[in-house]
Amino acid sequence: MLNWLQHSTGGLLTLSGVGIAVLLLMIIKFKVEPFIALLIAGLLVALGAGLSIEAIVGSAQSGKNSLVESGFGGVLGHVAAIIGLGTLLGSILEASGGAEVLTRRLLGAFGENRAPLAMGLSGLIFGIPVFFDIGIFVLAPLVYVAARRSGRSILLYCLPLLGGLSVMHAFLPPHPGPVALAGLLKVDLGWLIIMGLACAIPAWIVGGVLFPAWIGKRINIPVAEEFIEAAKVAAEKNKGRDEPSLGLVSFIIGLPLVLILLATFGSILLPKGQLLAVFTFFGSPPVALTIAVLLAFWLLGTRRGMTAKDIGELSSAALRPVGMLLLVIGAGGFFGAVLSATGVGKVLAGTLASAGLPLIALSYVISCGLRIAQGSATVAIVTTAGIVGPQVAEAGLTQPQLALIGAAIAAGSIIASHVNDGGFWIVSRYFGISTKDTLKTWTVQETILSVVGFAVAAALMAVV
Numbered sequence: 001m002l003n004w005l006q007h008s009t010g011g012l013l014t015l016s017g018v019g020i021a022v023l024l025l026m027i028i029k030f031k032v033e034p035f036i037a038l039l040i041a042g043l044l045v046a047l048g049a050g051l052s053i054e055a056i057v058g059s060a061q062s063g064k065n066s067l068v069e070s071g072f073g074g075v076l077g078h079v080a081a082i083i084g085l086g087t088l089l090g091s092i093l094e095a096s097g098g099a100e101v102l103t104r105r106l107l108g109a110f111g112e113n114r115a116p117l118a119m120g121l122s123g124l125i126f127g128i129p130v131f132f133d134i135g136i137f138v139l140a141p142l143v144y145v146a147a148r149r150s151g152r153s154i155l156l157y158c159l160p161l162l163g164g165l166s167v168m169h170a171f172l173p174p175h176p177g178p179v180a181l182a183g184l185l186k187v188d189l190g191w192l193i194i195m196g197l198a199c200a201i202p203a204w205i206v207g208g209v210l211f212p213a214w215i216g217k218r219i220n221i222p223v224a225e226e227f228i229e230a231a232k233v234a235a236e237k238n239k240g241r242d243e244p245s246l247g248l249v250s251f252i253i254g255l256p257l258v259l260i261l262l263a264t265f266g267s268i269l270l271p272k273g274q275l276l277a278v279f280t281f282f283g284s285p286p287v288a289l290t291i292a293v294l295l296a297f298w299l300l301g302t303r304r305g306m307t308a309k310d311i312g313e314l315s316s317a318a319l320r321p322v323g324m325l326l327l328v329i330g331a332g333g334f335f336g337a338v339l340s341a342t343g344v345g346k347v348l349a350g351t352l353a354s355a356g357l358p359l360i361a362l363s364y365v366i367s368c369g370l371r372i373a374q375g376s377a378t379v380a381i382v383t384t385a386g387i388v389g390p391q392v393a394e395a396g397l398t399q400p401q402l403a404l405i406g407a408a409i410a411a412g413s414i415i416a417s418h419v420n421d422g423g424f425w426i427v428s429r430y431f432g433i434s435t436k437d438t439l440k441t442w443t444v445q446e447t448i449l450s451v452v453g454f455a456v457a458a459a460l461m462a463v464v
Contacts, residue, residue, distance in 0.1 A: 006050040009347050016344040016387075019045040020370075023335075023383070027374045028420065034379045035324060038331035042071070042338040049342035056338075067337045075333030075382075078183030079176070080326055084319060085289035086174025089252070089296055090130035091318035092311075096300035098249040099126045099138045105246045107146060115146045116160045116216075120208050123164025128253055132169040133426055136162070140430045144227040154223050156216035158431045159445055163208020167449055170377065170410045171196035174256075174289060177381045177410055180329045184336060184385035185392055187402035189285050190264025193257060195403035198460060199411065199453040207448035215441055224432040244300055252296050259288035328378055336386025343390075359395060360408045360461050363388050364454045367412025375420035377413040384409050400464045404457045411453035417446040 005011035019041050026037035046056045046067060058066035093099065102125060106118035119142070127135055139161055147154040169175045173182065173189050178196060182189050263283020270276040281287060301311050338344075357365065366387055370380040385406075392405060417424045418439065428438040 002050065005048065012049075012342065012344050012347045015045060015048050015342070016339070016347070018048070019344075020383070024370075024373050027376075027379070033324070034374075034376055035327040035331045038328065038335045038379070038383070042067075042331070042335040045335075045342065045344065046338045049338075049344065051338075051341060055341065067341055068334055071334030071337030072330040074337065075180065075183045076326060076330045079179045079329055081286040082174050082179045082189075082289060083176055083326065083329075084322055085286065085293050086129060086179075087131070087318050087322050088293050088315055089174070089256075089289065090134060091314055092293070092296045092300050093126075093129055093249065093252065094134055094138050095314055096296075096304065097243050098252075098300065099130070099135070100142065101243050101246055102126055102249055103139055103142045107142070112146075112150060115150065116156045116212060117209065119143060119146065119157050120160030120164045120204065120212075123161040123166075123208070124168060124204060125164075125250070125253065127165040127168030128172060128257065129174065130165075131175070132165050132423060135165040136426055136430055140227075143431070144223050147223045148228055153216045153220045154431055155219055155221055155433075155441055156212055158427075159212035159216065159441060160208050162427060162442065163204050163212070163445060163449060166414060166446065167200035167204045167208070167453065170414045170449075171200040171407060171453065173260075173285065176325055176329060176378050177413060178406065180332065180378065180382050181385055181406040181409060184333065184382065184389060185402050185406055187406055188264060188399050190260050190283070191399045191403040192406055193261060194264070195400060195407050195457070195460065196410070199404075199407045199456045202456050203411075203449045203453040206452045207445050211445055211448055215444070219437060219441065221431075221433055221437065227432060242304055244304070248299060252292055252299065255295070256285070256288040256292040259283045259291070260285055263288075325378065328376075329382055332379065332382025332386060335383060336389050339386050340390050358458075358461075359388065359391060360405055360458055363392075363405050364408040364412045364457075367409045368415045368450070371413050372416050372418075375418075375422070380413040381409055384412065398464070401461060404461045404464065407457040408454050411450045411457060414446050414453075415450035416443055418443055 005015055022044060023037050023041035026032040026040065027034055043056065051067070054066070056066060057063055057068050063069045099122070103119065103122040106121055107115055110118040119139075122139060123135060126139065130138070140158075143154065143157045143161060147157045150156075170177060172193060173179050178192055179189070181187065182192050260283050263279050266276055266279035266283070270279065282291070297311055363384060367380050367384040370383050371377060374380070388405075392402065397405065419435070424438060424442065427433065427442045428435060433441065
């Protein structure tokens with residue numbers, strides 16, 4: 001029995017299925033933290049596959065080459081600094097009022113008739129450096145005001161915003177999912193940005209512009225009075241405050257992306273030499289984000305009256321929730337390392353691929369299944385990357401193709417948000433939408449964003 005389990009295709013697939021089932025059972029049924037669930041599932045699969053104790057955890061003297069340390073360290077060494085710096089950048093932009101400036105200026109420029117489009121663009125732009133839930137917390141009061149002024153359904157204004165925030169969170173660094181993908185699939189962040197934008201923009205046009213315009217005319221949800229009061233409180237809080245300019249906010253948001261892209265294109269177009277070295281250094285994601293964070297602290301913080309103590313407290317508060325996020329990603333790296341070491345991932349991917357699924361479709365389907373089953377986009381991404389990673393590594397793909405595989409996994413990770421997803425309840429609560437209507441609107445929107453994003457990735461895969 002053990003020999004069959006550890007060395008045959010059927011045994012390895014059974015082991016893989018049991019490992020994933022245990023993972024989902026712990027997260028869904030017993031509400032175990034995903035970090036702990038991933039760690040336990042990885043250890044069980046490793047033991048079941050017959051890996052030696054030394055290979056799994058090392059010796060009493062050193063665990064340097066163990067799967068635990070290499071799995072955690074391999075991915076966290078790549079993502080920890082980027083996620084931490086991205087979180088700091090988002091926090092200073094939020095605290096300085098940059099999001100409100102951006103949205104208000106867009107509303108003024110587009111006019112009342114095109115206010116939904118302005119809200120969508122706000123989500124798209126502000127969603128680059130800021131986490132999904134923070135974007136909602138900051139911009140929701142502006143949605144309330146725009147919807148109340150028009151007298152139309154709040155869906156016409158909140159869904160475009162949500163669509164923009166969602167696609168940026170799913171497809172673009174420095175958000176945790178894309179950054180984790182870059183580390184797990186060994187893909188350059190510059191290419192991930194290029195292909196992420198190529199998939200995210202069409203997805204947003206369909207799911208964040210066209211769908212809200214259609215559904216908003218069919219489901220009328222007025223703005224609740226308590227939300228208008230909340231908007232007044234938010235406006236009063238920022239009254240008389242020295243706001244940053246739109247140009248400054250746009251510059252700080254765009255700077256790290258431009259530096260990273262310059263490094264990516266420089267590696268293609270420039271010969272080896274000092275100029276390429278300069279581009280590579282300043283376009284390294286940790287360096288590019290450090291520059292952006294320091295400029296943000298100075299231009300949006302110190303120059304606008306924030307003390308060093310204020311900035312320190314802001315940074316501490318912003319980084320506090322990041323710890324668990326990094327643990328989940330690290331545990332996902334360990335789980336992936338176990339699957340790679342046992343050969344389970346290779347066998348599983350090969351079996352599914354032999355059923356007629358191309359690698360990009362396989363990646364999407366697995367990511368969709370994990371997302372629907374347990375709700376967390378990050379867990380879906382890191383687990384999927386661990387499962388398909390061995391076959392991806394052996395496929396001899398180019399960097400653009402690797403980035404498209406990553407985009408497909410990211411697209412799968414946002415499909416069909418429902419009651420097991422924290423984002424579902426944030427949307428329902430912050431915009432006063434019933435559970436039934438949230439399923440009919442937000443859940444459908446996320447599915448459209450996912451399907452269109454994957455369709456674009458698959459189409460691009462056929463030509464790159």
